[in-house]
Each structure stands twice: as C-alpha cells, then as structure tokens.
Amino acid sequence: MDIISAPLGKGPACGGAIVAADQVVIDYLINKARSFIFTTAPSPVMAAVSIAALELIVSEPQRRTDLKKNTEYLSKEFAKIGLNVLPGATHIIPVILGSVEKAVTTSKKLLENGYFCSAIRPPTVPAGTERLRISVQCEHTQKHLAGLCAVLKNIF
Numbered sequence: 706m707d708i709i710s711a712p713l714g715k716g717p718a719c720g721g722a723i724v725a726a727d728q729v730v731i732d733y734l735i736n737k738a739r740s741f742i743f744t745t746a747p748s749p750v751m752a753a754v755s756i757a758a759l760e761l762i763v764s765e766p767q768r769r770t771d772l773k774k775n776t777e778y779l780s781k782e783f784a785k786i787g788l789n790v791l792p793g794a795t796h797i798i799p800v801i802l803g804s805v806e807k808a809v810t811t812s813k814k815l816l817e818n819g820y821f822c823s824a825i826r827p828p829t830v831p832a833g834t835e836r837l838r839i840s841v842q843c844e845h846t847q848k849h850l851a852g853l854c855a856v857l858k859n860i861f
Contacts, residue, residue: 707726707727707730708724708725708726708730709724709725709726710722710723710724710725711723713755713758715796715797716762716796717755717758717759717762718758719751719754719755719758720747720751720755721747721751721755723755768843769843771843771844772796772841772842772843775796775841775842775843775845775850776794776795776796776798776841778847778850779798779839779841779850779853779854780798782850782851782854783798783800783854783857786854786857786858786861787861788800788857788861789801789802789803791836796840796841796842797838797839797840797841798838798839798840798841799825799836799837799838799839800836800837800839801834801835801836802835802836802837803833803834803835804833804835805824805826805827805835807835808824808825808826808835808836808837809824809826811824811837811857811860812824812837814856814860815837815853815856815857815860818852818856819852820852820853820856822837822838822839822840822853823837823838824836824837825837825838839853
C-alpha cells in the first residue's frame with residue numbers, strides 16, 4: 706500500500722486521524738490537502754495520548770480479540786431480540802428504531818437501567834433511520850452485555 710490512513714477517534718478513543726506514507730506523499734498532503742491545511746494541529750497531550758493508544762493496541766492484541774467477541778455476541782443477541790441492526794464489522798452497532806420518539810425514549814430507558822446508549826437522530830442521520838448507537842468495548846464483561854440485552858428485550 707502507498708498510503709494508510711486511520712481514524713483515532715473511535716477505536717483508540719483519541720481524536721483526529723493518522724496518515725502513513727512515503728515522505729514525498731506526506732509532503733504533498735501537508736501542502737495540498739485543504740482539510741489538513743485549515744485544521745489545528747493536535748496538542749502535545751493529544752499526540753502523546755494517540756501514541757500511547759497505538760502502542761497499547763500493538764502490545765495487547767487480546768483487547769482487539771475481546772472487542773471482536775463482544776461485538777459478535779451483541780450482534781447475535783440483538784438479532785435474537787429482533788432488533789434492526791445495520792450490518793458491518795464495527796464495534797459501534799447501530800440499532801435502527803425509525804423514529805425520533807422511539808430512539809429518545811429507548812435511550813432514556815436504557816440510561817435509567819445503567820446503560821448509556823446515544824439516540825442518533827436528524828440531522829445526523831436521515832429521517833426514518835433514527836437509531837441507538839451501541840458502543841462496545843473490550844472491557845465489557847458478559848454480565849454487562851447480557852444485562853444490556855435483557856433491558857432491550859424488556860423494552861421491545
């Protein structure tokens with residue numbers, strides 16, 4: 706590959722993104738990429754956090770394995786409940802609810818039961834695709850995940 710880009714906001718829970726490439730490509734991007742030219746550089750603290758997060762990802766591969774297992778478990782359990790989940794291999798599972806009221810109400814009920822799941826609604830997503838954003842983490846235990854499923858099953 707000539708260029709590798711990766712977001713740092715989701716998986717590593719930092720901010721921004723990285724680009725890895727040959728020096729000539731990096732120099733070109735620095736001088737020609739408008740979105741880069743007009744952005745603010747990360748603070749030294751954010752740069753250090755990003756480096757530490759990437760080092761953690763490399764040095765502790767079990768975290769990625771656990772995250773994948775947790776994501777697959779929830780996706781299967783959500784299907785059993787009959788939830789409309791967008792397909793994909795990501796640790797952010799979108800559960801489509803189809804109305805602002807349903808998304809907001811479900812989010813509130815989940816919070817009352819100890820689960821923070823954001824209601825995503827227009828203009829962030831198109832009308833009719835309102836959803837919950839379920840963010841899975843490698844640190845979630847089976848008890849956490851099963852509890853979330855039990856609450857959702859009671860709601861639906």
